[in-house]
Structure formats: structure tokens, C-alpha cells
Amino acid sequence: MDFNSDWQKxxxxxxxxxxxxxxxxxxxxxxxxxxxxYKADYDRCSFTIKGMADLxxxxxxxxxxxxxxxxxxxxxxxxxxLVANIRVLNQQTEVKISLAAELNPMLAxxxxxxLQNLVNIMADKLAVQQF
Numbered sequence: 001m002d003f004n005s006d007w008q009k010x011x012x013x014x015x016x017x018x019x020x021x022x023x024x025x026x027x028x029x030x031x032x033x034x035x036x037x038y039k040a041d042y043d044r045c046s047f048t049i050k051g052m053a054d055l056x057x058x059x060x061x062x063x064x065x066x067x068x069x070x071x072x073x074x075x076x077x078x079x080x081x082l083v084a085n086i087r088v089l090n091q092q093t094e095v096k097i098s099l100a101a102e103l104n105p106m107l108a109x110x111x112x113x114x115l116q117n118l119v120n121i122m123a124d125k126l127a128v129q130q131f
Contacts (some may be wrong), residue, residue, distance in 0.1 A: 001103050003115045005123035006069045007087070007094040012131040014065040014093045020131050021068045021095075024059065029129065030122045034114075044073060052114075053077050078103055078111075084126075097122045112113050 005057040028038040061069040076123035097119040
């Protein structure tokens with residue numbers, strides 16, 4: 001199941017946006033309020049989603065000025081990848097957050113709205129982020 005934010009304009013260059021997203025210490029500022037205990041270094045992060053799960057993510061791919069892809073590290077309630085896509089359109093940098101998850105039908109019913117909200121909130125916060 002795929003969840004995608006809309007493309008959001010970012011007040012920074014594609015390089016500055018990529019540099020920000022490449023460092024997982026910055027991802028904490030993009031998380032919704034349900035995320036607590038966010039800890040990170042450059043390549044890895046961990047956090048708790050209140051009442052749901054503890055997650056550990058690591059950077060699986062960095063394509064300069066284009067994409068940062070995160071995958072779970074260790075045990076996860078389901079397989080997924082979180083991707084920040086960067087593009088330049090009409091000299092304006094834009095970002096879209098995507099999450100692809102392998103969810104069974106029962107989990108899909110429960111997680112659909114929270115996962116869509118997650119990608120939307122992350123993209124919205126990135127659009128107003130000061131780099």
C-alpha cells in the first residue's frame with residue numbers, strides 16, 4: 001500500500017534540502033506530535049509512536065539532490081520504506097514524502113489514515129522548515 005504527500009514547495013535549494021534530509025538528526029522536527037523519544041545520528045533514528053510501536057530506521061539510499069530512502073532496522077510491525085523525493089520545477093525546489101508498506105488487510109484498515117497523515121505532516125513541516 002502506498003501513501004504519498006502532495007509535492008510541497010520548499011524555501012531552499014535542492015542541495016540544501018537534500019543535505020537537511022540526509023541527516024536523520026533533522027527528521028525529528030518533521031515528525032507528528034504522536035512521535036516521542038526521537039533519537040538519531042546521521043544514518044539512523046529511533047522513536048516511539050504513542051500507543052503503537054517503537055521504530056528504528058536507517059538510511060538505505062542517498063541520491064544527491066534527488067532522494068533519501070529509509071528502511072526499518074531490526075524488528076518492525078510491518079515492512080515499509082519511507083522516501084523523501086526532491087525535484088526542481090520552474091526553479092523552485094519541491095519535496096514529496098512517500099511511504100510504501102506491506103500491510104495485511106486488517107492492519108491496512110487501522111493504519112491507512114495514520115500513515116497518510118504521517119507523510120502529509122512531514123511534507124507540510126518541511127515546506128515551512130528554516131534551513
